[in-house]
Amino acid sequence: MNRSTLSLFGAVAALAAVTGFATVTAPSGGTGTTKSAGTAAARLPVERSGLLCPAPSSSDLAETAYTSFTPKGGAANAKPGTAELVPVTVAGKPAKKPVITLKEPGRPVTATANGGESPALVGTADGALAPGWAAQQTTKVSGEGAGRGLFGLSCSAPDTEFWFPGVSTAETRQDYVHLTNPDNSAAVADVELYGPQGVIKSDAGEGITVPPHATVPVLLSTLSATKVNDATVHVTTRAGRVGAAVQALEDKVGGDWLTASADPAPGVVLPAVPADATSVRLVVFAPGEADADLKVKLAGANGSLTPAGAETLHVKSRMTASLDLGNVTRGEAGALVLSPSEGTRRTPVVAALRVVRGLKDKQEVAYVPATAPVGARSSVADNRAQGSVLSLTAPGAAGEVRVTASAGSQGGAPVTRTFKVKAGATLSVAAPVPTGLKGSYALTAESVSGGPVHAARILTLMEDRVPMFTVQPMPDDKGTVVVPRARNDLSVLDVRARD
Known part of the structure; x- marks a missing residue:
């Protein structure tokens, strides 16, 4: 033979x-x-990476800033490369010009757009610009009502599966899951909803076709007549891959983007709960066949404590559970840490937080998903001279991270600082600012020593005494891959x- x-x-x-x-x-x-x-x-x-950004807003009052950034040192001896984000195309029409083009690592570039006609963006980076490429879209919508607020989103890579605990089909919410297809062939996606009683039956969420280089927003309340305050969305693809993000709009407290939870795990960390949070609600889903019994801890500045009256949470298999924590931080910034209760099974879960700041008619909401550790490196773009806060949590052993504030988009020199995070604690600090900053800048965190550290950036803009804010998680950027030597x-x- x-x-x-x-x-x-x-x-x-x-x-x-x-x-x-x-x-x-x-x-x-x-x-x-x-x-x-x-x-x-x-x-x-x-050597190549891709990102997708959904359409930022349908409001005529929307003001959107785009920022694109790649950290230095990602690929020695690589070709210079390019990184571009272009609008999704319409069938029969040629591709449009890039909205934003990055040409060198270490310094972000920016672009702006106004109004409610801005399209979704898709893009790729190659060469020296591919490792760690990050992009941010930040949209401010003034006025009142469900569309008001600061909507921040780190553009994400396409995939075949996403979990979004924390969505709602209640009358007071309008939640859209945006599905964006970066490829040359159509993608077919399923959108499943799970409430407190389990799966919410619907045929409308099955077999949703997303044309090539296009985006499809799906209003979750149209998938079923069942109204639930706390639900979980599961997005999977039968064919192709998509980018997915949820835009949540609320009647009285504005809105924000909800990004996908970290992969299901027995223990999860939800970072960056602001010190002045007036309402925190935890939403958890167990996607497996077993129930989950979880311990709930708040990792504060000096260590972990158990919230009174909210020590544990039981999550039934394939059902959504929630826990109202009120003003759990009580003036001290922190993070929620969920872990299996002693003597119970290590059942994987996904989770997210709904966080409200402000009082009465001056409230604003943001969403914080369970977030993977910083790992080797993570970056977040669109930081401002004021209003950027970095939250670092070490759920187990103490950890140390190195944080670099990049050069500014219009000028300024990078600044690097090292932060040590106590075991079981959260360090909340004003983000380092480049020397002589002009424009906006990026933050890059790198693990130095110790245990895993989970990070997120809180961006706040005051508008008519409303603390408009948004939270961007900072998981490992997956800028490297393991390749066997031979x-x-x-x-x-x-x-x-x-x-």
Whole structure:
């Protein structure tokens, strides 16, 4: 029987070509005749990355700022590359010009748009601009009513599955899940709703077609006549991939974007609860076949404590549970940490917070999903000279992170500071500001030592005595991929006849 064997190097190179995330280069000095000898895997910068930003607002009063940024040091010896965000196309019409183009790492670029006609954006970065590429859209809507507020969103990569606990189909809410397709073929998505009693039956959420390079907003209250205050949305794709984000609008407290929760896990961290929060509501969903029994802790400045009357939360399988925590922070910024109760199963969950600041008719709302650790590196764009607060939480062992404030979009020199976070505590600090800042800037956090640290940025803009704010999580930017090391072995490509 004839057999041909592909070397490990060749297999990895083929995988890299398919994914577009990394290219494997043969080690220098190889003769091509030595047999393959794999060593420890290498972590290499990605060579291409993609982001999607949903349509920012339908309000004529909307003022949107876009910021694009890649941190320095991501890919040594890489080609310069480009990073562009372009509007989604309309069938039969040519692609439009980029809304924002980034040409060098280390300094953000910005663009603005006004009104309610701004489209969704899709884009790619390659070369030296691909590792850690981040983009932010920040929209301020003045006035009163459901559309008022500060809507901040870190543009995200496309995927095939998303969890959004914290949505609602109540009369006081208008929640839209925006589905954006970056690819050349149509995507088909399913949108499922789960309330306190389990799945909310609906046929309208099945088989939603998202055309190539297009976006489709789905009003969640149209999927079912059932009205629930706290629900969970599960987005999956049958074909293709999409970007997904929920825009939540409330009658009296404005609105904001809700991004996907971190992947289901037995323990989760929800960072960046402001010190002056007047109302905090926790929403949790257990996607597996087992119930979850969770301990609820507030990680404050000096360690963790248990909120009185809210020590535990029982979450039934495939049902949404909620817990009203009131003004749980009591003047001290913190983070919610959920972990399995002692003696119970380690059941994975997803979670989010609804956070309100202000009183009476001067309230504003934001949403905080469960967030993965900073990991190797994470960046968030569109920071201002005032109003940017960095929240760092070490749920277990103490941790140390290095934070760099980039050069400003219009001028200024980078500044780097190192922060130590106590075990089980939250450090809330004014974000470092570049020297001589002009314009806006980006923050990049890197793990230095100790245990995992979870981070988020709170951006606040005061408007008519309303503390408009938005919270952007800072999980690992996945700017590198693990690639096995191997040497060329051309001899294994020999085709030999064997009995």
